[in-house]
Amino acid sequence: MKIIIDTNALMVPAEFGVDIFSELSRLGFDEWIVSSGVARELEGIASRGRGKGKDAARVALSLVDRCRMIEAAGTVGNVDNSILELAVEMKVAVFTNDAELKGRLRERGVKVVYLRQRSYLASVP
Secondary structure (H helix, E strand, O other): OEEEEOHHHHOHHHHHOOOHHHHHHHOOOOEEEEEHHHHHHHHHHHHHOOHHHHHHHHHHHHHHOOOEEEOOOOOHHHHHHHHHHHHHHHOOEEEOOOHHHHHHHHHOOOOEEEEEOOOEEEEEO
């Protein structure tokens, strides 16, 4: 199954030490997708961020290479909107820890994967 990975989800390995790709595989996801907007957002955090967030963004950028990149319309401020549109259009799940985006995705019937108890990934239909 395919899954779109959000910016904050790519930062999970550096922030919490969770191997997201092993966890996604455990949940049955074998194709990982990142939008170009997420990559741009990570580049911005890595270059202008501070402390742990900056370090996590750098690690996340190195993980992007393991994912399929999809060109998506939208600026950094609209990354969530482009993820929502892509997920609905492609009929795929989304991995995010963003509470607002999770709610919007669920309203549209999109399966959501998220970090649970800072140690493993779980999903909601």
